[in-house]
Amino acid sequence: MAKENLQNWTVSWRKRHFSEISNFKETVYLIKKSPLTMVGLAIILILIIMAIFASYIAPYDPLTMNLDNRLAPLSRVHLLGTDELGRDILSRIIYGAGVALKIVLIVLAIDLPLGILLGLTAGYFGGWVDEIIMRIADIFMAFPRLILAMAIGTALGPSLRNTVIAIALTMWPVYARLARGETLSIKERTFIEAERALGTSNFKILVFNILPMCISTLIVRATLDMGNIIRIAAGMSFLGLGTQPPTPDWGLMVSTGRNFLVNQWWVPTFPGFAILLAVFGFNLLGDGIRDISDPHLRRGRQ
Amino acid sequence: MLKYLIKRLILFVIVIFGVVTVTFFLSHVIPSDPVGAILGDNAPQELVVKMEKELGLDLPLGQQYTRYLKGLINWNFGISLRTQKQVSEDLRVYFPATIELSFLALFIAIIFGIAIGIISAVKRNQWQDNVSRVFSLVGISMPAFWLSLLFILILYYHLGLIPAGGRLSPSISPPPHISGLYMLDSLIAGQFRTFWDALYHLLGPALVLGWIQMAYIGRVTRSSMLEVLNEEYIRTARVKGLKEKVVIFKHAFRNASIPILTMIGIAFGYMLEGAVLTETVFGYPGLGRYAVNSFLSLDLNAVIGSVTLIAICYALSNLIVDLLYAVLDPRIKY
Amino acid sequence: MAKEALLEIKDLRVNFYTYRGIVKALNGVNLKIYEGEFFGLVGETGCGKSVTASAVLNLVQNPGKIEEGEILFKQKNLLKMSEKEIREKIRGKEITMIMQYPIAALNPVINNGDQIAEALIANKNMNESEARKRTIELLREVNIPEPEKIARQFPHQLSGGMAQRVMIAMMISTEPSLLIADEPTTALDVSIQSQVLNLLKDLISKHRTTVLLITHDLSVVAETCDRVGVMYAGDMVEVGTVDQIINNPQHPYTKGLIKAIPSDRSKELVEIRGSVPDLVNPPSGCRFHPRCDYAKPICKKEKPQLLQIENDHMTSCFLYEESHNKRLKEEYAEEYKGGENGRTDSA
Numbered sequence: 001m002a003k004e005n006l007q008n009w010t011v012s013w014r015k016r017h018f019s020e021i022s023n024f025k026e027t028v029y030l031i032k033k034s035p036l037t038m039v040g041l042a043i044i045l046i047l048i049i050m051a052i053f054a055s056y057i058a059p060y061d062p063l064t065m066n067l068d069n070r071l072a073p074l075s076r077v078h079l080l081g082t083d084e085l086g087r088d089i090l091s092r093i094i095y096g097a098g099v100a101l102k103i104v105l106i107v108l109a110i111d112l113p114l115g116i117l118l119g120l121t122a123g124y125f126g127g128w129v130d131e132i133i134m135r136i137a138d139i140f141m142a143f144p145r146l147i148l149a150m151a152i153g154t155a156l157g158p159s160l161r162n163t164v165i166a167i168a169l170t171m172w173p174v175y176a177r178l179a180r181g182e183t184l185s186i187k188e189r190t191f192i193e194a195e196r197a198l199g200t201s202n203f204k205i206l207v208f209n210i211l212p213m214c215i216s217t218l219i220v221r222a223t224l225d226m227g228n229i230i231r232i233a234a235g236m237s238f239l240g241l242g243t244q245p246p247t248p249d250w251g252l253m254v255s256t257g258r259n260f261l262v263n264q265w266w267v268p269t270f271p272g273f274a275i276l277l278a279v280f281g282f283n284l285l286g287d288g289i290r291d292i293s294d295p296h297l298r299r300g301r302q
Numbered sequence: 303m304l305k306y307l308i309k310r311l312i313l314f315v316i317v318i319f320g321v322v323t324v325t326f327f328l329s330h331v332i333p334s335d336p337v338g339a340i341l342g343d344n345a346p347q348e349l350v351v352k353m354e355k356e357l358g359l360d361l362p363l364g365q366q367y368t369r370y371l372k373g374l375i376n377w378n379f380g381i382s383l384r385t386q387k388q389v390s391e392d393l394r395v396y397f398p399a400t401i402e403l404s405f406l407a408l409f410i411a412i413i414f415g416i417a418i419g420i421i422s423a424v425k426r427n428q429w430q431d432n433v434s435r436v437f438s439l440v441g442i443s444m445p446a447f448w449l450s451l452l453f454i455l456i457l458y459y460h461l462g463l464i465p466a467g468g469r470l471s472p473s474i475s476p477p478p479h480i481s482g483l484y485m486l487d488s489l490i491a492g493q494f495r496t497f498w499d500a501l502y503h504l505l506g507p508a509l510v511l512g513w514i515q516m517a518y519i520g521r522v523t524r525s526s527m528l529e530v531l532n533e534e535y536i537r538t539a540r541v542k543g544l545k546e547k548v549v550i551f552k553h554a555f556r557n558a559s560i561p562i563l564t565m566i567g568i569a570f571g572y573m574l575e576g577a578v579l580t581e582t583v584f585g586y587p588g589l590g591r592y593a594v595n596s597f598l599s600l601d602l603n604a605v606i607g608s609v610t611l612i613a614i615c616y617a618l619s620n621l622i623v624d625l626l627y628a629v630l631d632p633r634i635k636y
Numbered sequence: 637m638a639k640e641a642l643l644e645i646k647d648l649r650v651n652f653y654t655y656r657g658i659v660k661a662l663n664g665v666n667l668k669i670y671e672g673e674f675f676g677l678v679g680e681t682g683c684g685k686s687v688t689a690s691a692v693l694n695l696v697q698n699p700g701k702i703e704e705g706e707i708l709f710k711q712k713n714l715l716k717m718s719e720k721e722i723r724e725k726i727r728g729k730e731i732t733m734i735m736q737y738p739i740a741a742l743n744p745v746i747n748n749g750d751q752i753a754e755a756l757i758a759n760k761n762m763n764e765s766e767a768r769k770r771t772i773e774l775l776r777e778v779n780i781p782e783p784e785k786i787a788r789q790f791p792h793q794l795s796g797g798m799a800q801r802v803m804i805a806m807m808i809s810t811e812p813s814l815l816i817a818d819e820p821t822t823a824l825d826v827s828i829q830s831q832v833l834n835l836l837k838d839l840i841s842k843h844r845t846t847v848l849l850i851t852h853d854l855s856v857v858a859e860t861c862d863r864v865g866v867m868y869a870g871d872m873v874e875v876g877t878v879d880q881i882i883n884n885p886q887h888p889y890t891k892g893l894i895k896a897i898p899s900d901r902s903k904e905l906v907e908i909r910g911s912v913p914d915l916v917n918p919p920s921g922c923r924f925h926p927r928c929d930y931a932k933p934i935c936k937k938e939k940p941q942l943l944q945i946e947n948d949h950m951t952s953c954f955l956y957e958e959s960h961n962k963r964l965k966e967e968y969a970e971e972y973k974g975g976e977n978g979r980t981d982s983a
Contacts, residue, residue: 190339535741
């Protein structure tokens with residue numbers, strides 16, 4: 001008797017959530033069909049593993065100097081050679097993944113909520129609140145990202161923490177804009193009118209109706225931006241305005257290794273390649289996700 | 303439409319004003335000691351006070367701001383601590399260098415980017431498409447400073463194909479100053495050797511910047527073309543029995559070109575950013591390198607000057623893109 | 637002696653390869669259209685009528701693929717022609733098509749007159765000024781007021797009805813043998829509908845073009861067509877003259893369609909029970925059998941062929957197999973009798 005009930009419940013659950021299930025199935029199919037997206041996913045997973053399990057994977061400690069063995073070429077002992085202070089490059093690159101991912105996560109953790117908050121407020125309430133928020137956003141967006149980040153980084157003093165703050169400050173306008181745009185188009189739809197007719201408070205409407213519909217667009221955008229965040233952070237470290245030694249930051253490694261470009265090419269090259277690979281992986285994934293969520297490209301019944 | 307133009311221009315002015323203000327206040331957060339930099343650490347107190355008064359550093363912030371704004375109108379940012387010259391003079395020398403670099407890079411990016419994008423869209427999901435997609439993806443993932451280093455390593459040290467740095471070889475003197483763009487000026491003056499030398503020095507950074515922007519333009523071209531190729535009117539064109547080339551260029555591309563133009567405008571903005579890193583690595587004496595050096599040496603006036611100039615250019619290119627968009631699409635009614 | 641068909645489609649099968657599986661959109665469609673007639677292809681949305689039209693011009697869209705069959709146009713198999721041949725000889729010259737959303741079917745950045753002139757220049761070898769003159773004439777023919785002004789305007793400035801007329805002008809300009817009209821009036825207001833349909837009828841008689849009209853609206857068919865083909869789920873289920881189909885429908889689906897037309901206000905709305913099948917896993921045998929009140933065991937097992945019932949009236953249903961076979965037997969018997977009497981050939 002209970003088994004029958006369970007079966008019935010399963011069947012009715014499947015019926016009720018048919019559209020979500022078929023959406024999910026379609027999503028999985030599309031992901032599998034796109035080998036490039038899978039590659040991107042794989043790269044990101046490797047990065048995450050490197051970040052979390054760095055101490056287990058890395059052959060050496062990233063900070064241990066060995067001045068007798070400076071600038072050693074690739075060998076079996078040091079797979080990617082050593083840098084100008086004798087530190088193992090491979091280990092530093094592995095630990096560097098954690099540094100890069102940390103920056104991405106914290107920036108997004110600040111910017112997504114901030115952007116959503118400001119965007120929803122601006123879009124929903126309109127009027128002078130909208131104008132002010134949008135003008136401020138415009139002003140921030142009027143600076144090229146790197147320049148603004150450099151300025152803020154210089155003003156606050158170069159450090160990892162300030163890099164995060166600087167980049168977060170340059171990127172929030174994009175999310176605020178997106179959230180505002182979505183809010184504006186959703187606000188006019190009839191089901192919002194219906195909610196208001198029912199007497200639902202503004203706050204509830206915002207959180208339970210509008211917010212869920214904005215989230216997917218913003219997440220897609222965030223995925224596309226992850227690569228950019230890593231690149232800007234690397235640029236800042238390269239110029240000396242970001243992370244400071246001895247942190248194993250990829251951009252910083254390229255910068256300090258720059259002097260040895262000619263004869264010990266591996267010192268600046270491999271960290272730079274790591275940056276390329278990481279950004280590439282994020283871009284692949286971001287592209288894939290964007291393609292998948294694009295209604296045009298989803299072919300339904302012909 | 304006129305209403306939109308006016309509205310947009312007003313927005314531009316507001317933004318410039320905001321940019322200038324933000325730059326001012328931001329730079330005053332920078333821990334800089336201009337007096338100490340000029341006089342040294344052991345200067346006697348009266349001299350320090352006198353210098354502060356000269357530089358207007360003893361005035362309340364509000365008045366310093368107004369002083370700054372007044373100076374701005376004359377394009378007077380004061381003296382660069384690093385170069386000991388008027389910042390505006392420095393800018394006048396370095397700005398055209400970056401403009402020249404940006405235009406050359408943009409030219410490369412547009413030609414190759416659009417070509418790659420169209421091929422990609424037409425041969426969708428075939429090997430040409432997949433190869434160019436990966437190629438473009440690598441292009442936009444490339445850290446500009448790293449690519450520059452690689453270029454220097456391979457093209458300079460190993461192959462000797464590009465020069466060491468600077469805008470001209472030491473033996474060649476710059477052409478008469480008409481625009482500040484060496485290639486243009488030397489052509490006008492008929493100095494062909496100078497022209498080739500200037501081009502030769504621009505190759506490295508222009509190729510790096512161009513490659514990266516080519517990737518962006520290629521991607522937008524591809525997606526815009528794909529979207530357009532799905533439209534009903536493309537079907538109509540085929541039903542009419544038109545040649546495929548006509549369908550793609552006359553019908554599809556013309557409609558696809560609007561987002562592409564927008565991207566070109568945005569790419570120009572990215573150039574200003576990319577120039578910062580590329581010029582620094584290649585040792586190309588442009589606005590980007592000047593800005594970086596100003597930041598690193600906490601040279602306040604130079605920082606304000608270069609950032610303001612860069613931001614204005616950036617806002618200007620965004621403005622032009624918006625206006626172009628309104629002009630080009632006959633469907634848009636404002 | 638039978639007339640030769642202008643367009644004959646034999647056993648056309650088209651599949652679409654989608655994420656949910658292979659959609660068997662056309663399941664062996666047979667169709668004959670004769671010169672000078674106004675042929676209507678009716679069926680519900682998704683039954684494959686538009687796909688059939690696209691296949692004629694070899695413009696079936698991705699991820700669709702023509703699997704097998706023949707499309708004979710003036711006795712030449714279009715499916716065996718190279719893309720170049722079709723483009724140069726057929727499209728725009730012999731066969732043209734007008735579509736459901738006329739404004740979307742016109743290029744938004746080229747003005748209306750130029751788009752029509754383009755067809756003339758490409759297909760009739762006119763030069764620019766000849767083409768421009770002819771364009772204005774054509775616009776006048778399709779009853780567009782102020783043709784010079786409209787020619788200079790852009791598609792988004794036109795109303796739906798006007799845009800459809802521009803499309804018609806464009807597609808008639810080269811005097812094709814066959815004009816395919818894929819739901820040309822579905823997106824237009826009812827008042828404009830009859831205007832456009834009448835325009836089509838006029839033009840047909842003037843230019844002696846054959847028309848294949850695709851629609852889901854039986855009333856449109858009744859108004860305009862000579863012969864009708866009824867499609868269901870990728871099969872051609874009945875073909876006949878308008879009179880035969882409307883007054884003497886034979887296939888259960890056609891009967892259901894006719895009955896479903898609301899006529900008497902007092903009566904309830906009649907519907908065909910069940911719903912349109914999923915073409916990834918279509919029903920076996922006759923695709924209509926799950927919804928058919930007359931279904932027999934064989935309907936589930938085999939697909940019925942198109943059989944003749946009376947002159948020019950055919951249907952594919954096992955109900956008529958028996959009576960059809962009986963008639964065939966009688967015909968054979970006649971001939972056989974003749975043979976027994978010493979005659980070796982029929983009169």
